[in-house]
Amino acid sequence: MLYRKVKKTGEELSILGFGCMRLPQKRGRIDEKRATRQVRSAIDQGVNYIDTAMMYHMGSSEPFLGRALADGYRERINLATKLPPGMVDARADMDRLLSAQLDMLRTDRIDYYLLHGIDGKSWNKMRRLGAPEFLDKAKADGRIRFAGFSFHGDIDAFKEIVDAYDWEICLIQYNYLDEHNQAGTAGLTYAAGKGMGVIIMEPLRGGNLSRRVPTAVQAIWDEADVKRSPAEWALRWVWNHPEVTVVLSGMNRDDHIEENLRIADEAHPESLSDEELEIVNKAVETYRGLMKAGCTGCRYCVPCPAGVDIPMCFDIYNGAHVFGDKIVASVLYPLRLGGIGDSGKAAYASLCEHCGTCEEVCPQHLPIQALLEDVAKDFEGWGTKAVARLVNLFLGVSRWRAFRRARQVEKQKSFFSRS
Numbered sequence: 001m002l003y004r005k006v007k008k009t010g011e012e013l014s015i016l017g018f019g020c021m022r023l024p025q026k027r028g029r030i031d032e033k034r035a036t037r038q039v040r041s042a043i044d045q046g047v048n049y050i051d052t053a054m055m056y057h058m059g060s061s062e063p064f065l066g067r068a069l070a071d072g073y074r075e076r077i078n079l080a081t082k083l084p085p086g087m088v089d090a091r092a093d094m095d096r097l098l099s100a101q102l103d104m105l106r107t108d109r110i111d112y113y114l115l116h117g118i119d120g121k122s123w124n125k126m127r128r129l130g131a132p133e134f135l136d137k138a139k140a141d142g143r144i145r146f147a148g149f150s151f152h153g154d155i156d157a158f159k160e161i162v163d164a165y166d167w168e169i170c171l172i173q174y175n176y177l178d179e180h181n182q183a184g185t186a187g188l189t190y191a192a193g194k195g196m197g198v199i200i201m202e203p204l205r206g207g208n209l210s211r212r213v214p215t216a217v218q219a220i221w222d223e224a225d226v227k228r229s230p231a232e233w234a235l236r237w238v239w240n241h242p243e244v245t246v247v248l249s250g251m252n253r254d255d256h257i258e259e260n261l262r263i264a265d266e267a268h269p270e271s272l273s274d275e276e277l278e279i280v281n282k283a284v285e286t287y288r289g290l291m292k293a294g295c296t297g298c299r300y301c302v303p304c305p306a307g308v309d310i311p312m313c314f315d316i317y318n319g320a321h322v323f324g325d326k327i328v329a330s331v332l333y334p335l336r337l338g339g340i341g342d343s344g345k346a347a348y349a350s351l352c353e354h355c356g357t358c359e360e361v362c363p364q365h366l367p368i369q370a371l372l373e374d375v376a377k378d379f380e381g382w383g384t385k386a387v388a389r390l391v392n393l394f395l396g397v398s399r400w401r402a403f404r405r406a407r408q409v410e411k412q413k414s415f416f417s418r419s
């Protein structure tokens, strides 16, 4: 296992982290025996960064991890979990949730505590409610060691958040197709330039870069002199960036874990040759050629006066057509664009008012208005609102279950402190 240093803290973290969002399941629940074996085996092979969150597995991931890290495993790793902004209405909620998380994880400190999935809007809410003071206090009294945030907004919001607090780490989506999406390469170098550790999620774009490889892309990997699986090409490309600290992989198959551990023994920064980088570039170009909208995610076209999130519309639209995952895309569309949860107003393609300003600035000269009509045809049928309602319901149930767990823990604590 290779390790990289977080400049700001001097801590050495394993370049492969274990994400506990997609643990193996059995009959709809975490397969505890198998998942425990996997987590412990990864730690035995050098992984020292384990990531979870209150919302994962509908509130079951943290209690599972608390049990899995018994027998001395907790002391061997850096434990990361997250504060869910959707469950915070007041400053006191932050202390209450952290207290419950410490209990569920059976520990007296969280090493890396992140605000979960924030963008510009939810950060403003958390800042107004006192998140900076809460994090300072939790660090001072030892409940957390370091603070960070996970992010799903645009680059401007990312830089604003990085500059707004003395963070030690951030967690961003990054892979060879998302160089210009969300925080992207610009965000990666910005945060690393401030000495922050940068943890990467979705290095395989939710598995799409390894599971459903189009024939034309597979041919590029097959022609390369060096033989690697599509997953290995994608992981090595991310680790090739010296600014990357840890790559999180939601690993739930034994063979995937073994493959990732093997690559993490060898993936030094800047170790890919120019020829190898050219091969990845070819794959990127081929993917882009297969995409229906040749959008690079540069975001020159936003904000749109009608509120359409143009690059996000195209990202989901392309994902559905390149990877053939229409069902996932139909859920993602209302989830990302329907104004669900903290994200605020809807940003659907059909909101376009045809002012034409986006087409004037698009460096790819895309017929944005016509493409948005196609997006709306694909995703805004009779089922869109129903899916949005279902997603809202699912989020509500997840929050409720996590909230109920937190309350149970609180009640047990107050019972034991009285007796």
Ligand code: SF4
Pocket: 304, 305, 306, 307, 308, 310, 351, 352, 353, 354, 355, 356, 357, 358, 359, 368, 369, 372
């Ligand atoms: S043409 Fe439509 S999508 Fe483009 S900026 Fe105007 S309203 Fe927004």
Ligand code: SF4
Pocket: 294, 295, 296, 297, 298, 299, 300, 301, 302, 310, 311, 314, 361, 362, 363, 364, 365, 366, 368
């Ligand atoms: S300006 Fe064009 S390429 Fe850039 S994000 Fe907008 S649609 Fe995509």
